[in-house]
Amino acid sequence: MGKDSGIGVLDKAVMILHVVADQPCNLSELCDVTGLPRATAHRLAVGLEVHQLVTRDESGRWIPGPTLGRLAATARDAVREAALLALPRLQETTGESVQLYRREGVERVCLVAVEPPTGLRDTVPEGSRLPMSAGSAAKVLAAWADPDTLRTVLNDAVYSERTLADIRRRGWAQSVAERAAGVASVSAPVRDGSGAVVAAVSISGPVDRMGRRPGEKWATDVIAAADAITARLDSPARS
Template sequence: MGKDSGIGVLDKSVMILHVVAEAPRNLGELCDATGLPRATAHRLAVGLEVHQLVARDEGGRWIPGPTLGRLAATARDAVRDAGLMVLPRLQEITGESVQLYRREGAERVCIAAAEPPTGLRDTVPEGTRLPMSAGSAAKVLAAWADPDTLRTVLADAAYTDRSLAEIRRRGWAQSVAERAAGVASVSAPVR
């Protein structure tokens, strides 16, 4: 569900936010999904409701609240913003679909994309989650991952630690039909 900050009340509150984001929850469902005692779950959910981080739907179940949307609207992602400035020109130069990915655990998430206006393309919409097991973007992200993540990712990967060392030396990765038949890709790290 996320990381443990060591601040119990905060971690439990964030867990409630994640759980109600998955599906509307009444108190019993909230307790089942979080493992929290009934009194704790109720106290925290009501507190989150005061701050409009959660709200109640027409059935009285907790759902994400309007404050989350307001906070999200002001969030900035410098890497994504920079990518949105570059990706359209890269797409124009190559004539191909281009994506920018960020690793989240054992997955990679498309945080920006630009597609050609016509013709065949391998469309990967923003927000798409793909495994880190195959594809040039997965290899590039794995090549510069921390050792613990790398061990986890290599267990199911179509690539090896040796091939990642070569990618680090060369500075880019390629793949042909690793993730999907008929799809080839080239990726480079963005730092």
């Protein structure tokens, strides 16, 4: 499983990362798949957990941690770079938390997060991996996902294919208390030069501020930010 660098402890740690990326594992499952002794597997997994290279899900199984996403997000990324130029203005306009998400498999990863300087905020750290089952950004990314991914996502989603059809028609999505109690959000798609949806811009904040129909208040601004990122991707020379 993987390459042999000649550095045993490194190879074993990387093997654990590959295994938990394929499927969540408890200690017994990790030992079964890797063939590592129980004490070794536990020591390495806990060490990786300290550095947030792995973390634990609700049932206590190891899964990829937020550090992996943060490291990937800091690599040169045209979408992220374009978003960093456009999203601060959206945050200033709305006063709410702003994020850029990209779909990776059946998860969405926060590539950029811009938070208000004070007050209540919906903090999603860069590199965070969230499920595709709920939230306006998840719905935007699902609306333009490939059929196989969409079928998998809809098995656990709080939304339906009919909802996604409406999102494709109007060009934005909203959610109220789907991902987290008391949080509302609005999202719109970012497209590359070929027109494919490659990310979703999102604003999120308390329902008390955003309202029960946040799209009526902020959809136009979110779409404008997403279009600004799209324009930079389509014409990189202007960025």
